[in-house]
Amino acid sequence: MTTSPLALHGGAPVRTRPFPSWPIFDATDEARVLAALRSGKWGRLAGDQVAEFERRFAAMHGCAHAIAVVNGTVSLRIALMAAGLQAGDEVIVPTYTFLSTATAVVEANAVPVFVDVDLDTFNIDPTQVEAAITPRTRAIIPVHFAGQPADMDAILAIASRHGLFVLEDAAHAHGATWRDRPCGSIGHVGSFSFQSSKNLTSGEGGIITTNDAALAESCRSIHNCGRVPGGVWYEHHVISGNYRLGELQGALLNSQLDRLEAQTATRDANGDYLAARLSSLPGLHPQARPSWCTRHSRHLFMLRLDAAAFGAPRSAVLEALQAEGVPAVGGYGYPLPDQPLFRNKAFGPYLPDRDRLDYTRVACPNSRLICAEQAIWLDQSTMLGSRADIDDIAAAFEKVHAHRDALSPHASAGR
Numbered sequence: 001m002t003t004s005p006l007a008l009h010g011g012a013p014v015r016t017r018p019f020p021s022w023p024i025f026d027a028t029d030e031a032r033v034l035a036a037l038r039s040g041k042w043g044r045l046a047g048d049q050v051a052e053f054e055r056r057f058a059a060m061h062g063c064a065h066a067i068a069v070v071n072g073t074v075s076l077r078i079a080l081m082a083a084g085l086q087a088g089d090e091v092i093v094p095t096y097t098f099l100s101t102a103t104a105v106v107e108a109n110a111v112p113v114f115v116d117v118d119l120d121t122f123n124i125d126p127t128q129v130e131a132a133i134t135p136r137t138r139a140i141i142p143v144h145f146a147g148q149p150a151d152m153d154a155i156l157a158i159a160s161r162h163g164l165f166v167l168e169d170a171a172h173a174h175g176a177t178w179r180d181r182p183c184g185s186i187g188h189v190g191s192f193s194f195q196s197s198k199n200l201t202s203g204e205g206g207i208i209t210t211n212d213a214a215l216a217e218s219c220r221s222i223h224n225c226g227r228v229p230g231g232v233w234y235e236h237h238v239i240s241g242n243y244r245l246g247e248l249q250g251a252l253l254n255s256q257l258d259r260l261e262a263q264t265a266t267r268d269a270n271g272d273y274l275a276a277r278l279s280s281l282p283g284l285h286p287q288a289r290p291s292w293c294t295r296h297s298r299h300l301f302m303l304r305l306d307a308a309a310f311g312a313p314r315s316a317v318l319e320a321l322q323a324e325g326v327p328a329v330g331g332y333g334y335p336l337p338d339q340p341l342f343r344n345k346a347f348g349p350y351l352p353d354r355d356r357l358d359y360t361r362v363a364c365p366n367s368r369l370i371c372a373e374q375a376i377w378l379d380q381s382t383m384l385g386s387r388a389d390i391d392d393i394a395a396a397f398e399k400v401h402a403h404r405d406a407l408s409p410h411a412s413a414g415r
């Protein structure tokens, strides 16, 4: 074990080289985007790039249908609208996820009902879902958090008992599998994002996946101004909008998709290796991997830090890791119900009968603990490097642990 002081205190950092940057592209992406540019067909209604991408993405994700849209937030809302949600219907969502999982529900004029996550998997806790069901519950949105499939056995069983619509938020889960079935093909419908940070990106973008032909047709209509197959151009059948993805993004996604399989395999293997290395340190709890997770897409490598067992608080550990050259961050500052938006029910024109709702009373102790004290995230691109890269990450954690006493609140006086 190195005896060099922490980089934070003037020692040599474990790592000075950067981790793989994101996005990754080369001449094949340039050629594909340039060809789309030169074709002059920049909208999907004229070109064939988005249509080709939809076919390929659907096939890779075990689905007969996919509808590309402008981002992974409207994809959620369109799927909810296609499911026939009515004003005031309730939709169960996890407390620990990105904002959109819940705001897409509000923007469908429906009520998000929050359920806490499991402390080991960071996914929605199915044992708490049933208690959240009321006569108004219509749907559930499991998030495959960090790229690890949620407990779909339990969720599908609950959904079938109560007749709920299952929308998978697979924004982290491109290429991930649950019992060898691709995420996005397990519930009634799946939703993915191609925003800049995501495992497959065109800067912005999203897609809806499903094996249900009627749902697919409805999503396609809602994403295209309410037009219907065989209808005339200025004929609009349902409330909708223009959420179509453009051809330049479609072209870029087609070339990026060629890399997804290999990148996912690399992230998955590196993530497992890092989890094994970190588990041997006291107080570090990498996201537990249940047997149903047959492929983890590692959008995030996530772990919990138990400060008492590790011997230093998270803020100090993150600062020390960053100084060692490891870009670890703490992630979300609050569970969603604690966001000002929900505290104040700042829903604009949506949910006019919101007086009956009170998001200050949501019990989500696990999410609060994770947000306030325990979560550590590494983003997906840090999982794309070599085994030596991962060894450096592990070495940085080991070094910070070895020097934990220098990080305690009482140590600074001596420096």
Ligand SMILES: *Cc1c(COP(=O)(O)O)cnc(C)c1O
Binding pocket: 070, 071, 072, 073, 074, 097, 098, 100, 101, 143, 169, 171, 172, 192, 193, 194, 195, 204, 205, 206
């Ligand atoms: C990124 C993300 C979204 C939204 O995707 P955008 O393309 O940014 O709109 C939805 N859910 C989760 C869990 C996400 O991480």
